[in-house]
Amino acid sequence: MDLGLNGRKALITGGSRGIGRAIAEALADEGCSLAICSRGADGVEEARKALEAKGVKVFARAVDVGDKDALEGFVADAIAELGGLDTLVSNPSGGNGTDEASWKGNFDVDLMGAVRSVDAAVPALAQSDCGSITFISSTAAVETFIGPTSYNAIKAALVTHANGLSQALAPKGIRVNTVSPGPIMIEKGAWDMIKTHNAAMYEGTLAQIPTGRLGTAQEVADAVTFLASPRSAFTTGVNLIIDGGFTKRVNF
Numbered sequence: 001m002d003l004g005l006n007g008r009k010a011l012i013t014g015g016s017r018g019i020g021r022a023i024a025e026a027l028a029d030e031g032c033s034l035a036i037c038s039r040g041a042d043g044v045e046e047a048r049k050a051l052e053a054k055g056v057k058v059f060a061r062a063v064d065v066g067d068k069d070a071l072e073g074f075v076a077d078a079i080a081e082l083g084g085l086d087t088l089v090s091n092p093s094g095g096n097g098t099d100e101a102s103w104k105g106n107f108d109v110d111l112m113g114a115v116r117s118v119d120a121a122v123p124a125l126a127q128s129d130c131g132s133i134t135f136i137s138s139t140a141a142v143e144t145f146i147g148p149t150s151y152n153a154i155k156a157a158l159v160t161h162a163n164g165l166s167q168a169l170a171p172k173g174i175r176v177n178t179v180s181p182g183p184i185m186i187e188k189g190a191w192d193m194i195k196t197h198n199a200a201m202y203e204g205t206l207a208q209i210p211t212g213r214l215g216t217a218q219e220v221a222d223a224v225t226f227l228a229s230p231r232s233a234f235t236t237g238v239n240l241i242i243d244g245g246f247t248k249r250v251n252f
Helices: 018-029 042-050 067-084 102-124 148-174 190-197 199-206 217-228
Strands: 009-013 033-038 058-062 087-090 131-136 174-181 240-243
Touching: 009 018, 009 102, 018 033, 018 042, 018 087, 018 217, 033 042, 033 067, 033 087, 042 058, 042 148, 058 067, 067 102, 067 131, 087 102, 087 217, 102 131, 102 148, 131 148, 131 217, 148 240, 190 199, 217 240
Parallel strands: 009 033, 009 087, 033 058, 087 131, 131 174, 174 240
Antiparallel strands: none
């Protein structure tokens, strides 16, 4: 299936590694020009070189997504460098915890990073004939997971905000969706660390996934790529769960 993404322009926050990097790779493979940011300069530079090797234009910068001025400046400069914008993917996370610093980190990065990215990108997205926004949330937002933590609550806020945006921005021709991954195995990622340092939690989680394995970053990226494409032009306000059956609720 030709997704119609060749020549499109995409911006991914938190795009140097993990799920964000997989999304950037998938969009590059479809021929999209890219803008990516992440906190670590070395990781951003490595990602830029690897993505450019696919033959696409890449604008990259080290940015703390929790820094309002830095984030808004990056979005503005990316749009100028790419000559417009067709899709925005808000991916990064500020961690997890129960103390006030954890709550502030998730609020500033996960939620306000998404809010500010959207605000800065909407004028350009409204000029696209297939403008789209995708937030990366988590199955921790839709079912109780581990305990009452900042990550779970803020990721839930993202789903609600995306739904409100989907209604408000539809008249501008901008679709807004959420992708919520379940347990995803990424080398040196959270579930890799859990497997190494908390085998009981890892095995207990694996036993709850009826497909018998954890997911991959590529499987999440493929879904995001479809949602960003003109092939998904009538899909908005959706929270797409990608978890191999890990969550047990019925998605009415």
